Amino acid sequence: ETEAVESQTDVLIIGAGPSGLMAAYWMAVCGVRARIIDKKGTKVFTGQADGLRPRTLELFDSMGFQHRVIHEGHVAVEANFWVPDENGKLTRQGPHCSPKINESNHYNMLLNQGRIERFVIDTIHKYSDLEVERGVIAESFEYDETLEDNPDAYPITVKLRTLSDEEANPAHLTTNGSGPPTAFTNGMGRGSLLPDDWEELIQKSRARQAKTEIVKAKYIIGCDGAHSWTRKQVNIPLEGSMTEHIWGVIDVVPLTNFPDIRRLGTITHSSGTILVIPRERRMVRLYVPVQIVDASTNGRFDRSTITLEMIKARVQAIMSPFTFDFQVCDWWTAYQVGQRVAPTFNKGTRIFLAGDAVHTHSPKVGLGMNMSMQDGFNIGWKVAMVAVGAANPAILNTYTAERHPLAEMLLEFDRLWSGEFTETSTNGTTKADKADRMVDVVESFMDFADGLKAYYPNSSLVWKVSEEEGPAAARNLIPGERIPPMKLRNQAEGNSKWTTRLFESDGPFRIIILAGDVRVEAQQERVAALARILEGEDKTKVSPLCRYMSIPGRESLIEIVTIHSAPWEEVEFFDFPEILRPFDPVMGWGYENIWCDASATWDPYCQGKGYEKWGVDRLRGAMLVLRPDQYIGWSGELEEVDDMTAYLDGVLIKVPTPEL
Ligand code: FAD
Known part of the structure; x- marks a missing residue:
C-alpha cells in the first residue's frame, strides 16, 4: 500500500x-x-x-x-x-x-x-x-x-x-x-x-x-x-x-x-x-x-x-x-x-x-x-x-x-x-x-x-423565563422557540420583508430591540439609555458589541436590529441613536438595522400586527437575543442589559483585554 x-x-x-x-x-x-x-x-x-x-x-x-x-x-x-x-x-x-x-x-x-x-x-x-x-x-x-x-x-x-x-x-x-x-x-x-x-x-x-x-x-x-x-x-x-x-x-x-x-x-x-x-x-x-x-x-x-x-x-x-x-x-x-x-x-x-x-x-x-x-x-x-x-x-x-x-x-x-x-x-x-x-x-x-414548535429545553443557550419572575415582556417570544415570522417595514426604505429573511443565517447573535412607541418621550429615553450602554459609555462596563470574539470576516458577532411600533411617518431614521443604525465610512448608514411594525397598503402580508402576535406591549417594547439559528435564547425588558450580558457571557468567548 x-x-x-x-x-x-x-x-x-x-x-x-x-x-x-x-x-x-x-x-x-x-x-x-x-x-x-x-x-x-x-x-x-x-x-x-x-x-x-x-x-x-x-x-x-x-x-x-x-x-x-x-x-x-x-x-x-x-x-x-x-x-x-x-x-x-x-x-x-x-x-x-x-x-x-x-x-x-x-x-x-x-x-x-x-x-x-x-x-x-x-x-x-x-x-x-x-x-x-x-x-x-x-x-x-x-x-x-x-x-x-x-x-x-x-x-x-x-x-x-x-x-x-x-x-x-x-x-x-x-x-x-x-x-x-x-x-x-x-x-x-x-x-x-x-x-x-x-x-x-x-x-x-x-x-x-x-x-x-x-x-x-x-x-x-x-x-x-x-x-x-x-x-x-x-x-x-x-x-x-x-x-x-x-x-x-x-x-x-x-x-x-x-x-x-x-x-x-x-x-x-x-x-x-x-x-x-x-x-x-x-x-x-x-x-x-x-x-x-x-x-x-x-x-x-x-x-x-x-x-x-x-x-x-x-x-x-x-x-x-x-x-x-x-x-x-x-x-x-x-x-x-x-x-x-x-x-x-x-x-x-x-x-x-x-x-x-x-x-x-x-x-x-x-x-x-x-x-x-x-x-x-x-x-x-x-x-x-x-x-x-x-x-x-x-x-x-x-x-x-x-x-x-x-x-x-x-x-x-x-x-x-x-x-x-x-x-x-x-x-x-x-x-x-x-x-x-x-x-x-x-x-x-x-x-x-412542521417545525413550528421546537421545545428546546433550558440550557446555557436557552434562558427560559420562570413564572416567579412575573409576566414576560414578550409573552409569545419564548426562549427555546423560533421567532414567529412577521413581515416588517424598513424605516428608511419602506420595503417590507419577512423576518425569516431579515434574520439571515450568516453568523451573528442578534440583539433585537423592540423599541416600542418611540414617539413617546419617556420611551425615547429608555431606548436612549439602552443605546448609551451599548455604546460602552459607562467605562466600568464593556458594550456587548465589542466584548466578544468574532468569526473570521465579521467585526462583531453581535448585531443589533431595532423594530419600533410607531407609525413610520411620525419618526425618522435619524431620530434613532447612532449605535442602532451604525455608520460605515465606505458603506454609509445601516438602513437595514431599523424596522417598523407598520402596515403597507400594497402588501397584504405586512399588517403591522407583529407586536400583538409576539405578545409585546406596543408602548414599552421588549428585548431579545436571537441565536444564529433564529431560536430565541434570552428575552427581557430594555433595562435588563446586565442579565442579557450574563447570558451572552455564558455562550461567547470574551475578547482577552486587561479590563475584562
Ligand atoms: P444520507 O442522505 O443517507 O447521507 C449520508 C451520506 O453519507 C451518503 O451520501 C453516503 O454516501 C455517505 N457515507 C456513508 N458512509 C460513509 C463513509 N464511511 N464514508 C464517507 N461517506 C459515507 N426520505 C423521505 O423523506 N422520503 C423518501 O421518499 C425517502 N426515500 C429514501 C430512499 C432511499 C433509498 C434512502 C436511502 C433514503 C430515503 N429517504 C427518504 C430518507 C432521506 O433521504 C434521509 O432521511 C435523508 O437523506 C437523511 O439525510 P442524511 O444526510 O442524514 O443521510
Whole structure:
C-alpha cells in the first residue's frame, strides 16, 4: 500500500447528504478549516426525500435560496383522504390539514432531494471554497480522550481512502427480470434494504492499493446515514426495531382518471392504503405497501423479489376502479422501515452524529430530510463557532438535549401514521372513522412536524423565563422557540420583508430591540439609555458589541436590529441613536438595522400586527437575543442589559483585554 499522507483539519464531516451539507454550510459561514467527504462519486440526482416542511423552508429563506425552491417545487397545502363508502365506492373525505398560515409564511413543499442538495452546495460556495470530496471513504478511527479538554489538540485520527470510479459509482440495478418497464432509474443499488456496504468497499479498495490519507481533526460530525460508520466507531447503538412491512415508492408521471392525483392525499381500499404526493414537473410520488415480511425468513427479505411491475399492480388494485398507468418513471425503490433512535447524538464534546445516522423511520411522514437538515444546522453552527474560538465549548452539550427529544417525537408520529397505512382491512370502520383518525394523527403532530414548535429545553443557550419572575415582556417570544415570522417595514426604505429573511443565517447573535412607541418621550429615553450602554459609555462596563470574539470576516458577532411600533411617518431614521443604525465610512448608514411594525397598503402580508402576535406591549417594547439559528435564547425588558450580558457571557468567548 502507498504511504498515507498526514494532514490536519479542525472539523471533519463524514457524509454529504442533507445533514452533512447543512453542517458544512456553517463551516463555510464561519470560515472554519473543515473538510467534508462522501463515499459516493456523485450527489443524489433523483429519488429519495422530497418533502419540505415550513421550518426547513424558513431556514432556506435565512440561507438565501428559498426563491429557488419556490420556483421549482410544488406546494401541497391540503390533504384529501379517499375511502370506500357503504357501497364500496371510493369517495373523497376532505380537504383536511390546511396549513397554519398564521404560524409560518411557508407551506409544505415537494422537491427532489437532489435539487435541495444542489442549492445548499451553491450557497456554501457563496461563502467559501469548501468542496465535497467525493469518492472518499473513512476507514479507520482513533480517539485520544485525554486530549478532549485541550482546545488546541487534535484528538481524532481518521484514515481516508480514495475509491475508484467503479467503487464510488456502483451500477444501479436497471433490470429486474420481470419484463418491461425496466429501464428506469431505481434506488435499489443504494437502497435502505442493503446492508452496510462500506466494509466491502474498504476491502476492495485495499486490494487495489488506493491512495490513503491520515487526517487529524479536532471535531468530527458523522452525517453518514442509516448505516453510519461513525456511529459504529464510537459504539453508539440504534435502539428500536425493524417493521415487518415492505414498501414500494415510485416517482412517475401518472396516466390516470383519478381526479385527485395532483393533490396530496391517501387512498384506502380493502387491500391497503397508498399515499399520493404531487411533485414538480407533473410527477407524482406514490408510497405503496407491497408485502409483509414472512416470519419464517427471520425478518430478512429478498429485495430482488420486488419489481416496478409489482408496485404498479398494487397501485392499480388499490385505486380501482380508477385506472392507473405511466410511461415515465423518474425513480423507484423498495424499503423495509426501521424505527430506531440512538440514545445520544454525541460522545463527549468532540464527536457528533446527525440525521439518519441517529434516527430512522418511514419516509411517509415526510420528515427524513427535514429532521436531518435541522440536526445538521443545529450542530453545524455550534461546532463552527467553537472551532473558531468564538463560542464556549459548553454549548456543544445542548445539541443532544435539543435534538434527541424531537427524534423521539418523530418516531411516535411515524408509528401512529404508518399504522394507518398497513391496516389491511377497512371492515368495521366507517369511512368517516378512517378519515377522522388520519386527520387526528396529522393534526396532533402538525406543530412538531412542521417545525413550528421546537421545545428546546433550558440550557446555557436557552434562558427560559420562570413564572416567579412575573409576566414576560414578550409573552409569545419564548426562549427555546423560533421567532414567529412577521413581515416588517424598513424605516428608511419602506420595503417590507419577512423576518425569516431579515434574520439571515450568516453568523451573528442578534440583539433585537423592540423599541416600542418611540414617539413617546419617556420611551425615547429608555431606548436612549439602552443605546448609551451599548455604546460602552459607562467605562466600568464593556458594550456587548465589542466584548466578544468574532468569526473570521465579521467585526462583531453581535448585531443589533431595532423594530419600533410607531407609525413610520411620525419618526425618522435619524431620530434613532447612532449605535442602532451604525455608520460605515465606505458603506454609509445601516438602513437595514431599523424596522417598523407598520402596515403597507400594497402588501397584504405586512399588517403591522407583529407586536400583538409576539405578545409585546406596543408602548414599552421588549428585548431579545436571537441565536444564529433564529431560536430565541434570552428575552427581557430594555433595562435588563446586565442579565442579557450574563447570558451572552455564558455562550461567547470574551475578547482577552486587561479590563475584562
Ligand atoms: P444520507 O442522505 O443517507 O447521507 C449520508 C451520506 O453519507 C451518503 O451520501 C453516503 O454516501 C455517505 N457515507 C456513508 N458512509 C460513509 C463513509 N464511511 N464514508 C464517507 N461517506 C459515507 N426520505 C423521505 O423523506 N422520503 C423518501 O421518499 C425517502 N426515500 C429514501 C430512499 C432511499 C433509498 C434512502 C436511502 C433514503 C430515503 N429517504 C427518504 C430518507 C432521506 O433521504 C434521509 O432521511 C435523508 O437523506 C437523511 O439525510 P442524511 O444526510 O442524514 O443521510
